[in-house]
Amino acid sequence: MTENGDSTTPRAHGRVTRRTLLKAAGATALTAGAVAATAPSAAAADMPYDAIVVGAGYAGGTVARELGARGMRVLVLEARGRIGGRIEPGTLAGQHVELGGGWFGPGQDLVARELKRYSLTTTEDVHATRMVMPGPNGYASHSPQEAGARLNSLFADFYAGSEQYFERPYEPLHRKDLLASVDRLSLADRIAQLKLSGVDHDWVSGATSVFAGGNKTGSLTGLAQWYQLAGGTYDKFLSVMSQLPEGGMISILERMLRESGATVSLNSPVTAIRERGGLTQVEVRGGRVYQAPVVVLATPVNMWSTLTFEPGLPKVYTDAAREGLGVPHATKLWLRVKGTSEAVSAQAPEGAPILLLIPQKQLPDGRIFVAFTGPALDVSDPQAVRAAVRGLLPEARVAEYRAKEWHKDPWARGGWGLRRPGQLLRQLPDIQQPFGRIVFAGGDIASGWNGAFVEGALESGFRAAEQAATLAG
Numbered sequence: 386m387t388e389n390g391d392s393t394t395p396r397a398h399g400r401v402t403r404r405t406l407l408k409a410a411g412a413t414a415l416t417a418g419a420v421a422a423t424a425p426s427a428a429a430a431d432m433p434y435d436a437i438v439v440g441a442g443y444a445g446g447t448v449a450r451e452l453g454a455r456g457m458r459v460l461v462l463e464a465r466g467r468i469g470g471r472i473e474p475g476t477l478a479g480q481h482v483e484l485g486g487g488w489f490g491p492g493q494d495l496v497a498r499e500l501k502r503y504s505l506t507t508t509e510d511v512h513a514t515r516m517v518m519p520g521p522n523g524y525a526s527h528s529p530q531e532a533g534a535r536l537n538s539l540f541a542d543f544y545a546g547s548e549q550y551f552e553r554p555y556e557p558l559h560r561k562d563l564l565a566s567v568d569r570l571s572l573a574d575r576i577a578q579l580k581l582s583g584v585d586h587d588w589v590s591g592a593t594s595v596f597a598g599g600n601k602t603g604s605l606t607g608l609a610q611w612y613q614l615a616g617g618t619y620d621k622f623l624s625v626m627s628q629l630p631e632g633g634m635i636s637i638l639e640r641m642l643r644e645s646g647a648t649v650s651l652n653s654p655v656t657a658i659r660e661r662g663g664l665t666q667v668e669v670r671g672g673r674v675y676q677a678p679v680v681v682l683a684t685p686v687n688m689w690s691t692l693t694f695e696p697g698l699p700k701v702y703t704d705a706a707r708e709g710l711g712v713p714h715a716t717k718l719w720l721r722v723k724g725t726s727e728a729v730s731a732q733a734p735e736g737a738p739i740l741l742l743i744p745q746k747q748l749p750d751g752r753i754f755v756a757f758t759g760p761a762l763d764v765s766d767p768q769a770v771r772a773a774v775r776g777l778l779p780e781a782r783v784a785e786y787r788a789k790e791w792h793k794d795p796w797a798r799g800g801w802g803l804r805r806p807g808q809l810l811r812q813l814p815d816i817q818q819p820f821g822r823i824v825f826a827g828g829d830i831a832s833g834w835n836g837a838f839v840e841g842a843l844e845s846g847f848r849a850a851e852q853a854a855t856l857a858g
């Protein structure tokens with residue numbers, strides 16, 4: 386698949402193509418499908434599509450492919466100048482880096498199935514040979530086995546009972562009766578309940594806050610569900626970050642969109658979705674309107690409040706959008722470090738500038754590391770970044786770095802998803818349902834691996850495709 390400034394994507398259905406239409410819209414389109422035929426007239430009211438998908442991330446890509454496989458003509462409208470959404474490949478020191486999602490792990494069967502479908506191989510990520518963890522007086526070194534055993538034990542207590550309230554982790558509401566007392570708890574509430582000692586507190590609070598973007602906003606049941614999905618131990622949970630797909634995390638999506646035959650129109654931010662006479666009208670910035678029997682909104686939940694809906698969305702959707710699903714702080718920092726090439730991993734307490742540091746590729750004169758930072762670090766300040774790294778690895782010298790602040794990204798407005806306290810019981814089943822002719826998709830609202838996983842985006846995309854096909858008739 387190549388990005389192509391002026392060409393667009395006709396489907397090979399022997400019907401019309403949309404070349405003129407998209408050029409008229411001033412859109413940059415991505416060639417995903419097959420052969421061009423003749424150009425149609427570009428009247429706003431014409432309806433060359435059976436479905437419109439808003440968002441070319443993994444959820445939108447899954448929907449596009451699945452609807453394409455049913456013979457439906459699909460238009461994908463993407464706000465950015467690239468596909469992938471919260472998957473964003475980049476480079477640092479000539480190395481491929483993932484500025485958004487990068488890993489998958491055992492038990493993520495939908496990703497595994499897609500890798501097989503497209504004959505993509507995987508590699509195992511680097512194993513740490515030493516772990517730097519909070520100690521009574523600053524940081525202390527541990528063997529991975531020693532630190533792993535202690536984390537397993539601490540998190541067995543932290544998630545005690547989750548094997549019951551998430552008896553079936555892919556059906557999170559199966560034990561609704563048990564969830565009422567836990568779903569209202571934030572991670573900070575759970576930490577307070579356990580009355581942990583100093584070092585244990587630091588080990589737990591750092592580990593949860595990095596995944597939650599803050600322990601006050603993240604829900605206990607959000608993380609506990611991931612823990613049970615992974616198999617109910619902390620080391621199994623961490624193994625979710627162990628595998629790297631060939632060609633990077635974007636590689637499956639590129640193939641999905643190519644296979645879909647959909648027209649993918651980049652630089653096409655959707656501003657409004659209106660239902661008119663049994664059809665949906667989708668307006669993009671600049672005023673162009675596309676029309677189809679059904680629209681699939683496959684943006685982050687945090688983006689829903691930026692769109693105009695007519696009729697207006699019911700409260701449960703607007704509540705979810707206002708409260709947010711994408712975590713409020715998500716900065717991924719890639720570092721090229723000199724002075725050490727040791728595969729050290731480090732974890733810090735909540736509030737530290739760098740919360741988690743993970744060793745990546747070894748270089749002739751050092752190593753690449755990836756880090757997740759907290760709000761305490763201003764990543765635009767190189768001195769602060771250097772000092773933060775030295776705080777964990779005194780021998781390390783940062784030669785260069787690259788950061789992506791997802792909570793500042795205009796098309797995400799948050800990082801990976803993690804439910805807020807109470808959202809599971811109040812919102813989840815409802816916001817997975819269509820409203821009129823609008824279907825909702827996205828990793829944020831998956832039943833299983835929700836929020837922080839491509840696996841969940843795929844799951845949600847498959848469900849949304851079924852719903853959209855039914856609505857389109």
Ligand SMILES: Cc1cc2nc3c(=O)[nH]c(=O)nc-3n(C[C@H](O)[C@H](O)[C@H](O)COP(=O)(O)OP(=O)(O)OC[C@H]3O[C@@H](n4cnc5c(N)ncnc54)[C@H](O)[C@@H]3O)c2cc1C
Pocket residue numbers: 439440441442443444445462463464465468469470471472484485486487488489626653654655656683684685688715716717791796797799800801802826827828829836837838839840841842
């Ligand atoms: C820092 C970080 C690390 C992560 N790590 C991992 C990991 O290691 N493994 C893993 O599996 N997952 C990881 N994730 C989560 C994973 O990236 C997401 O769960 C997944 O990509 C979500 O896919 P999606 O299609 O639901 O949403 P998105 O990828 O966000 O796609 C939504 C699309 O909608 C577009 N859009 C938004 N508004 C509009 C609009 N108005 N009009 C048109 N288009 C619009 C966006 O530009 C975007 O392309 C991580 C995420 C982040 C941010």
